[in-house]
Structure formats: C-alpha cells, structure tokens
Amino acid sequence: MSRPVIVIVGAGPGVSGSVARAFARDGYDVGLLGMDADQLTGLAAELEELGATVGHTVADVTDAEATAAAIARFGEHTGHIDVLHFNPSAFREKDPLELTVPELLEDVSLGVGALLTAVQAARPYMSTGGRVTVTGSMAADKPWNKAASLGVQKAGVRNLVHSLDATLKEDGIRAVSVTVRGTLSREGAFTPDRVAEAIRAAAAQDESEWRSEVTYSG
Template sequence: MNTTESPVLLVLGAGPGLGLAVARRFAREGYLAVLATRTEADAEPLAAALVAEGFAAEGVAVDLADPADVSAVVRGVGERHGRIDVLHFNPSFWRERNPLELTVPELLEDVALGAGVLLPAVQAARPFQSSGSRVLVTGSMAADEPNPAAASLGVQKAAVRNLVASLDGVLADDDIRAVAVQINGALAKEGPFSPTPIADAMWAAVARDADGWTAHVPYDG
C-alpha cells in the first residue's frame, strides 16, 4: 500500500453540481479528490474537469444501493492511497410519494441509501483515517421542513443528521470528527444556494478547530 502525500477527499454520490463543487473546493486546498458515482462513465468527466483545471482527481464507480460494494470501493480507495482524510457523504433519493402513498419497503429502501450506507462507508474508511480526519455529510432543511410530496426525503435527512451525531460521539475519542452541514434552502444554479458558496461552507465546517466542535452546522445562505 502506497501512501499519497496529499490529503485525500472521497466524495460518495458525486455529481456535476454540489459534489463536483465540493471536490473542487477541497482540491484548491491541496486535496486529491476521488469522485464516486454510479458508473465510471459518470465519474470520469467529473475527474477530468478537475484535472483540466490543474487539480489531482480520479473517478470511481460505486453502487450506493449495495452496502458491500460501498465497503469495497471505500476500502479500495484507502488501500490505493493509504489514507482517507475527508469522507463526504452526499447521496439522497427523491421519490414522489406522499405519506398516504409511500410504502414501508419504499421508505426503508430510500433511508438505506440516504442514511444507512453511511455506516459501511465510515466503517470501511476508519482504518485509513487518522487524527484530524473528518466525515462530512450533506444535510437538508427537509430534516425539519419535509416536503409531503416526497415524504421519504425528510426521513432520510433527519436520520442521517442523527447518525452523524452518533458517529461524531464515537470518533471524537480518536480526534476524528463528523459533521452534517444542513442546507436551509433550495439548491439553485446561482446565488447563495448555488454549489460554490455551499462548498465554501462545507470546507469551513471541516476546517474548524476541534474545540467547540458541533456535529450539526446550519447553512442559511
């Protein structure tokens, strides 16, 4: 196993919007950005965009619906680089079902993807994390103000916020911290809720000193 000199950011559930913006923000700080998407064909253009800007980046495929694959992919990144300094968990699932239509299997499937697979991801990353490493999670106002038209999303976001607090309590003993940045607004192409300023807020949340650390940081634009 080789150890990459640069710190490593792994984005699970990367995309051309927020995931890429977060990767770019961390790359500006000297991180190697690893972008994990559903297929390599999806990941390669994202990594290529960063490489074209002069940053170090690579893309990998991951099936976020398969906990075993999540574990294998995260472990593979750790073994390849010898470290995972920041694990960014970005996935969620929008299902247009109100509470009178949503079934229990649908709810559980959505929560498993939007919150549950954070568990195997962190468990696989832990051997490659050291003092100062961070777990970063994309939160949402849906945790507090759910949209009835997509009832499972609010449950996903409330669940992952709660899970982050538990993870932070366990990881803190090793000076590894977890934080959910709750985006209290609708994502947009421009303005304070566009990817770039949100990515800046995520960097700020991770770059905080551990003194006075909180596992929940609201972003209000």
C-alpha cells in the first residue's frame, strides 16, 4: 500500500517547513510548491533524510494555471493527495490610508484566492479521509493597522475554509484553519515546530467532533 501524501502550498523555511517535517516523520511523502528554488531544494533534502519521497516545483501560487498544473502533476504521479496544506500570505507594511485597492487585491489573491486554486486542483486526487489545513492567524480578529491587508487575508481565508469544509464534508474530506494566537519565535510556545504540531493535530481531529477552525494559543 502506498504511503500517504501531503502537498504543501507556499513551502519555505518557517511553519510550512516544520509542517513538512512533522508529516514526513509520520510516514508521508511530500510535494512542495514554493517560490524559492534553493529553499525547496534544501527542505527536500531534509525530508528525504527522514525517509520521505519528495517532489518540488517552483511556482508563483497567484498564477492559477501554473499552480493547478503543479498540483495535478503531484496528484498524477502519486495517484492520491491525502493532505493539502496552505501556508502563504503577503505582509505589506501599509496602513489603510496608504494601501491601494490594487495592492489589497494582489495580497488577497495570494493569501486567499490561491487556496481556491489549490483545492480545486487537488480535489480530483482526494478521497474520503482527505484533509485541507491552513495556517491562520490572530490577525483575522486583531489586525495590525500598519499591515492592513494581512488581517483581510487571514479573515478571508478562515471564512473560505468554513465554506470549503461544508462543501467537502459530503465526500468525507474536511478542512480546518489553525488560528495562531501569538507571534512566531525561535523559542517558547510559538516556534514553527510547535505551530506545525498544532496543525498536524488539527488534521487528525475525530470527524464526529470536527471543527473547521482550531485555535492554537500555546
């Protein structure tokens, strides 16, 4: 029987890298989709040392055609996608009086719209028991006005996850966002590894008590 597969959209050295390692340790093979070739190559080597088979593709996830094609290649190669993890967001330090509408829409395209692309592309390869996980943030509820678009992205992606979960659950696939109520740090409760464990636990929720939003407060 083939190993389970996780595809990570927005893969890099932070939380997404920790998510990849956490699932690799659990016996998953991994597909990585991200912007930085060197980061992807380095992360892939780490995952292979953990026993995972790894594929990686460099793509701008706001390019719907390229993103969908990359995810389809992962799915066609493995035959299935068991977990889809979505991580990207845009940090733009502009308050609401500085932020332009095109800038806001560009950021939302990355932090929210790309999730639609990813799920729609992965869906043909997902079946009962499949999971969609999303890195959320307290910015959804308590935005920092100096980075106004980030709060909009995180509120929007959480809302979209609720709709995805309601749509996918009829086929036994569930979606969850993990709202991280703290600032990422190198030590303490909010290291990328600790957040990744919260995401892994959210994906493993008992379906009879499933919540499409889980809060991680450390």
